[in-house]
Amino acid sequence: MVGLPYDCLANPLGAVRLTFEKAVASRADPGTFDGRDWGAADLFREFLFDNDGLSQVPILNAANVGWIQPNTLVRYRGMIQDMLGNEFYVGAYKVPGQNSWTESSSDVVLRENWESLQREKRQRENDTAADDMDMQGSDHDFPGSPCTKKMREGGPASRSSHPQETTEGTSPNINAVLDFDRNSLPCLVKVYDSPEDDLKLNDVFEFVGVLTFDAETRADKDDSDEFTSSFCEDELAHLPPSKVPRLHCLVHRKLAVHDFLSTSLRLEPKPSLVKKIRETLLGHLTAVLGNDGVAAHLMLLHLLSKVHTRVDTLAVGKLSLNLTGFNVESASVFGNRLNLAIKNLLPFTRSIPLTVDYLNAASLAPRKDYQTNRLVSGVIQLAEGSHVTIDETQLQAGTLKAVGVENTRLLKNLMELQKVEYDFKYYKMEMAADVQLLILSEGKSNILPADLVLPFSPSSVGSVEVVDADTLKAWRWYLSTLRLLPHSIEPEMQKVVEDDLVAARQSDRSLGSQEFSRWLSMGRLLSVSFGETCLSLEHWQMVKELERLRRERLE
Numbered sequence: 001m002v003g004l005p006y007d008c009l010a011n012p013l014g015a016v017r018l019t020f021e022k023a024v025a026s027r028a029d030p031g032t033f034d035g036r037d038w039g040a041a042d043l044f045r046e047f048l049f050d051n052d053g054l055s056q057v058p059i060l061n062a063a064n065v066g067w068i069q070p071n072t073l074v075r076y077r078g079m080i081q082d083m084l085g086n087e088f089y090v091g092a093y094k095v096p097g098q099n100s101w102t103e104s105s106s107d108v109v110l111r112e113n114w115e116s117l118q119r120e121k122r123q124r125e126n127d128t129a130a131d132d133m134d135m136q137g138s139d140h141d142f143p144g145s146p147c148t149k150k151m152r153e154g155g156p157a158s159r160s161s162h163p164q165e166t167t168e169g170t171s172p173n174i175n176a177v178l179d180f181d182r183n184s185l186p187c188l189v190k191v192y193d194s195p196e197d198d199l200k201l202n203d204v205f206e207f208v209g210v211l212t213f214d215a216e217t218r219a220d221k222d223d224s225d226e227f228t229s230s231f232c233e234d235e236l237a238h239l240p241p242s243k244v245p246r247l248h249c250l251v252h253r254k255l256a257v258h259d260f261l262s263t264s265l266r267l268e269p270k271p272s273l274v275k276k277i278r279e280t281l282l283g284h285l286t287a288v289l290g291n292d293g294v295a296a297h298l299m300l301l302h303l304l305s306k307v308h309t310r311v312d313t314l315a316v317g318k319l320s321l322n323l324t325g326f327n328v329e330s331a332s333v334f335g336n337r338l339n340l341a342i343k344n345l346l347p348f349t350r351s352i353p354l355t356v357d358y359l360n361a362a363s364l365a366p367r368k369d370y371q372t373n374r375l376v377s378g379v380i381q382l383a384e385g386s387h388v389t390i391d392e393t394q395l396q397a398g399t400l401k402a403v404g405v406e407n408t409r410l411l412k413n414l415m416e417l418q419k420v421e422y423d424f425k426y427y428k429m430e431m432a433a434d435v436q437l438l439i440l441s442e443g444k445s446n447i448l449p450a451d452l453v454l455p456f457s458p459s460s461v462g463s464v465e466v467v468d469a470d471t472l473k474a475w476r477w478y479l480s481t482l483r484l485l486p487h488s489i490e491p492e493m494q495k496v497v498e499d500d501l502v503a504a505r506q507s508d509r510s511l512g513s514q515e516f517s518r519w520l521s522m523g524r525l526l527s528v529s530f531g532e533t534c535l536s537l538e539h540w541q542m543v544k545e546l547e548r549l550r551r552e553r554l555e
Contacts, residue, residue: 008047009056012073012210012250016040041193044250048208057208062185065213065245074211076187076247077255079204079383082375087190191249201431204255204383213245257385257480260347262473269481274531277478284467284475288337290458294549295323298452299338301525303345304483306385307418307434315418319521320437322450325457327442331393334456335440337464339389342438344467345475348386352379354447356398359407367423380410380420384434390448392441408447415448451518455553482531487524489535496537497523500544519543 006015023038047053058064060074068074189207191199199205267273278300286296298321305319326335343349352358366378382388390411400408413419415437419430439445444453489497501516522543523535530539 008044008053009073010069011071012044013071015043016250019043041250044208048251054208060185060187060211060245060247065185068211068213070211070213072211073208073250074247076189076207076209077204078187078207080199080201081186081377081381083199083201084188085373186244187247188244189247189249191252194252199252202381202383202433205252206255206259207247207249208251209247209249211245211247256484257347258477258484261476261480267474267477267481269485269531271531274478274482277474278529280471281475281478284464285341287462287464288334288341289456290334290462291460292456292458294546294553295454295456297546298454298550300529301522302436302438302452303342303387303479304525304528305436305521306483307432310432313417314517315434316517317521317524318418318434318436319452319518319525320415320439320448320450322439322441322445322448322453323456324441324444324453325455326393326440328393330456330458331391331440333461334458335389335391335393338438338440342387342389344472345479346385346387348383349389350379350382350386351389351391353394354390354392355394356396356400356404359404360401361403362407364407364410365421365423368425370425375422378420380414380433380435382420382433382435385436387436387438389438389440392439392445392447395441411448415450451521452550453554454550457553482528485528485531485533487528487533487535489523493535493537493540497535497540500540519547522546 006018008015019039048057054075057073057075058068060068060076187207189209191207282296282300285299286293289295289299302319302321306317307315308317310316339349339351362379363376364379366381367376368374369376380388410421413421414433414435418433418435420433422429422431437448437450439448439450497520501519505511523540526539526543526546527533527535532539
């Protein structure tokens with residue numbers, strides 16, 4: 001059996017060129033491509049998904065970017081942190097007036113964009129030996145179709161508040177794009193032939209494409225000419241590849257939480273299996289929380305919560321949780337335990353130590369920097385399904401400045417409305433979010449009004465058993481799978497719920513639509529925690545009992 005004449009992994013550009021040459025050999029006119037490729041995308045989709053080639057493609061990250069060979073096929077997973085402008089270029093065209101006898105197997109002249117031309121020109125001027133190098137694997141060997149090329153800057157899926165170290169003499173623009181933690185890797189992704197609405201801000205995507213990265217290249221502010229400078233409206237798009245790798249995307253797909261699970265785990269959501277996993281996870285959360293069973297039950301519902309619909313300004317399905325009774329000492333024990341447990345269960349997590357100094361100094365909201373034409377990320381620009389733990393135990397009396405007041409408002413809007421306000425200097429725009437919020441505080445938080453407030457009541461400080469890898473995988477599968485289950489209330493059960501709500505209202509006039517909506521969300525989440533898609537009387541009774549125990553602690 002004869003092997004393929006190309007290697008999609010080691011030489012993806014060769015595979016792209018071969019499909020182009022085949023299209024031309026079949027008498028296809030490059031002018032008729034009209035924004036479509038000539039079969040390259042289909043070739044790679046077949047290799048990746050039909051022939052199980054995806055598992056062979058390395059995932060690009062901060063640890064391996066230094067040794068993965070440039071111009072090879074890689075995967076990059078990240079959140080779309082910013083969207084840069086369209087980049088126009090000439091794909092392929094036939095030389096006007098060219099006679100047929102002059103044509104070779106490829107009857108077109110490939111032209112790359114002016115950026116690549118200028119880079120090649122500078123390389124020849126700075127190093128004459130470059131003329132003898134095989135330039136097949138460089139950027140300009142990537143044939144493009146006559147359309148606009150969308151550029152997306154993918155940020156990492158999870159970030160901390162610690163900025164990455166930069167080398168001495170780095171320009172402010174480079175510092176801006178490297179505002180990530182040391183374990184993450186920003187990447188400039190160039191997407192071809194994709195509809196504008198296919199990629200959205202804050203979505204988490206996996207991009208498969210050709211890596212161009214040179215760790216030895218250094219930026220030189222003087223290494224440009226008047227022509228280049230006049231067209232470089234977006235300076236970030238021209239950061240040196242030594243700082244931000246480029247990925248010329250061939251195939252991309254949106255990722256959900258379950259896409260980050262181990263591929264070796266294949267489970268069916270059968271009731272018996274779901275119940276068993278639920279029991280073990282609930283037992284683990286109970287141990288983490290010092291044998292506080294009520295807190296463990298509410299924590300489980302909190303971890304399963306998600307915004308599943310919006311009615312006017314109401315984000316239906318969210319369930320923020322405020323555990324009170326913490327101080328600095330107890331937070332250092334139970335808070336750290338809980339943070340570690342959540343990090344082991346969910347793919348995207350973030351912790352915020354809330355203090356007056358932090359509120360007065362932090363950049364929570366994303367903002368547009370018109371000098372660099374870039375959206376500067378904020379702390380609460382997060383991917384869908386992210387979890388945020390806010391520690392108020394270190395909050396002391398102090399004065400909030402204008403920035404602190406604004407940051408407090410932003411956090412409150414995120415908690416109540418599940419929206420983040422983006423600052424475009426001349427106007428502000430709200431973006432929908434879906435973030436789980438947990439607050440640890442001494443008393444009920446006056447800054448962040450959570451859906452559920454529970455005084456934390458641990459009865460022991462025993463050590464937590466080490467969890468094996470297979471059990472962790474099962475818990476992750478449980479949370480990611482069950483939170484996506486549909487849910488409904490049958491007419492008979494709906495009548496029971498309505499009667500209970502009316503009775504509760506008659507006995508306590510302070511109850512309103514907000515509490516009733518929360519009870520319904522808890523009923524949905526409790527049913528989902530058992531793998532059920534309909535609310536049963538048993539589960540509704542469990543919700544009422546949990547609410548009774550919670551209110552007892554508040555009295």
